[in-house]
Amino acid sequence: MVVEKKQDEAEELQRELNELQEQIAALEAGVEEKPDYGMGKGDPSITRWELDQAMLADLKQRAARLEEQLSRISQGTYGICERCGNPIDRDRLAVLPDTTICIECARSGGG
Numbered sequence: 001m002v003v004e005k006k007q008d009e010a011e012e013l014q015r016e017l018n019e020l021q022e023q024i025a026a027l028e029a030g031v032e033e034k035p036d037y038g039m040g041k042g043d044p045s046i047t048r049w050e051l052d053q054a055m056l057a058d059l060k061q062r063a064a065r066l067e068e069q070l071s072r073i074s075q076g077t078y079g080i081c082e083r084c085g086n087p088i089d090r091d092r093l094a095v096l097p098d099t100t101i102c103i104e105c106a107r108s109g110g111g
Helices: 002-031 044-075 090-095 103-107
Strands: none
Touching: 002 044
């Protein structure tokens, strides 16, 4: 049963990672060409481009955290708080699958 649970967790993380990678690819295609702007030429598309750049960076960081969590599953440490060593509540993992700390450690300062 534990092996099935790990497999389910890995499949869910992989699904989420695949979705993120699709979003990343779509954003990367959209930000390849930077809109032209200069003094007195406030093109609104530059704002969209800058927002897409920020979103792209955020998605890439999240994808890297999910890849790390997939690695933790294979090592048997997924769902274990890296600060206190206690199990991370399953409901917390369902909402934040890339978290590495439990709610108690998050409340006590940082995460």
